[in-house]
Amino acid sequence: MKAVQLPRPRAFARRRVWILAVAALISVAVVWAYHYPPQHYASPMKDWLPAEPDRELTDEERASRVVFRQILLTPTVHSRRSKVAFMFLTPGTLPFERLWEKFFEGHDGRYSIYVHASREKPDHVSPLFVGRDVRSEKVQWGTISMVDAERRLLANALQDIDNQHFVLLSDSCVPLHNFDYVYDYLMGTNLSFIDSFYDPGPHGNFRYSRNMLPEVTEADFRKGSQWFSVKRQHALMTIADNLYYTKFKLYCKPGMEDGRNCYADEHYLPTIFKMMDPIGIANWSVTHVDWSEGKWHPKAYRAQDVSYELLKNITSIDTSHHVTSDSQKIVTQNPCLWNGMKRPCYLFARKFYPESINNLMNLFSNYTLS
Template identity: 35%
Template sequence: MMKRRTTSFHIRSSHHHKWKRRLFFAILLCLCIGSFVLLEIYRSTINLLMPFPNFFAQKPKIVFLFIARNRLPLDFVWDSFFRGDKDKSFSVFVHSRPGFLFNKATTKSLYFLNRQVNDSIQVDWGEASMIQAERILLKSALVDPANERFIFLSDSCVPLYNFSYTYDYIMSTSTSFVDSFADTKDGRYNPKMQPVIPVTNWRKGSQPVDTSKEHNCIPDEHYVQTLLAQEGLEGEITRRSLIHTAWDLSASKDHERRGWHPVTYKFSDATPELILSIKEIDNIYYETENRREWCSNKGKPSPCFLFARKFTRPAALRLLNLSLLGS
């Protein structure tokens, strides 16, 4: 079963087009087994995607990029969330299995109708296909120059606050990625990556570190973060995520995968106390760096998380009925 980490980031307006060109020309694809693949991007494709500068003033958009197995089981939650936007200041793209269509038979939300990318691939959890899915979504999103912030989400994510609060929060952040830890002490770096990816450019994602699994990693947990570090764009990367994930290091019965999967919240878990406990988190402790970071926004103390995962459909429905999501 495919599992999915969420990533969110934004691109500042002054660096928007430069960032896009550098991203598309970058050569980096970590397969986490010591081998690499050239990103096959053609100049003609880039010219097609970015033919003209953005001459007309347009409100910057947040792009919500979903990676799903088939349909989105929590589309009703996001439908309620998106209804809070009156200015058309967001875009939606979904990567699902090849051939899957978001039509009136597969989603009841107008915001997801025909929002699937048409060049999707079959994605397997823990494989490099996760990286390819991210690139496909970005390729679609980068066509519109008004898209300035990009949020990767799984099909089990929920928004904790309303759209207005979320938009203002994300637009006020001053760096690009908000799910990247600039830590070079991660044991999952494989020396075989030299010299293509030096250890000084190796970046890890939000999974907990398990030093017993040296050199093991989930490719999409590291790809974008390391890519931007390689391209000299680390100033666009923050050191924390806006998506809350509860990692249970002991729940998995599979010893080799223990700690790789976050806790799944079921109907009985979906309580006001749970949501309040997540919203009240105002600091994050980084074990590998032995440091604690207090969360802030616009220079003031703020909640650390705007989104949370992993929620089952019954759990999300219960929380929505209790008006605990998107509020």
């Protein structure tokens, strides 16, 4: 009989050191992942609901949180039929239908179109837009009717179960990239692109009314761009909400006490999603608007302004930019992170005059190659 050879002590020691090293690396990785999760990650070990205030929640608040939580826990279902809903909020005819038709060309079954015309029935020049009008009501700038129109568009788009992402666009919006890029950008992340930031100045928290208490505190009040892009769960939350919507309907409007002019479309969604799902929003809008002129309305582009250089400059921006409206004018810049990677911020841009359509059509294939 042959004797069984025992393992050499030195080899056993090396193996033991290797096992300990691997265990140490795993421990470090677990600790790092716990303390520094990806931006879009939500830990299943923690309750979704934000920390409750010291006071007792009202019945309406409790009911709203239960509904919101159930919506957010509904798993996202992506299939080959998943679509992006493009929702146009316009006073009448859309001047860039031919440009959008070029954008959508060859992508049937991957998008839906909805048009809310608030003043007059639009005359469509593209067959893609024919029959896509939803029942509309008059919209007055700066009032809750803007939010009503947004919710009306979402309610119509949500009826199609294949619509998984919802983009709000104006009549002066144009695409900055080709369809594949936009589709992959929106469908490839679990974020909603809602702009939300804290502005202590006269165009920010000065607009807050204490009548919103106890449900909305001044510390929760946020400002952001009206032009959002949201995933299906957040779209459902927006049309399901009644409690917070009513607060903004009653206490965020022009001509309030002390000379306050509050505009619900700039504050409603930024505030409720900061409160209810802050890690689920990107804190920037994918629609570029140039406020650098410091006027009541953003910069608008005439035909002579539209060039390849202008459009490529906008598409190259990869940092979100916020400025407070107080005397300090504090500037905050953050990288636009898409699944943890720095990416260009904008997929669309406004405001373009109708006269720029020919320039945009001629440039489209060049500036949307990405």
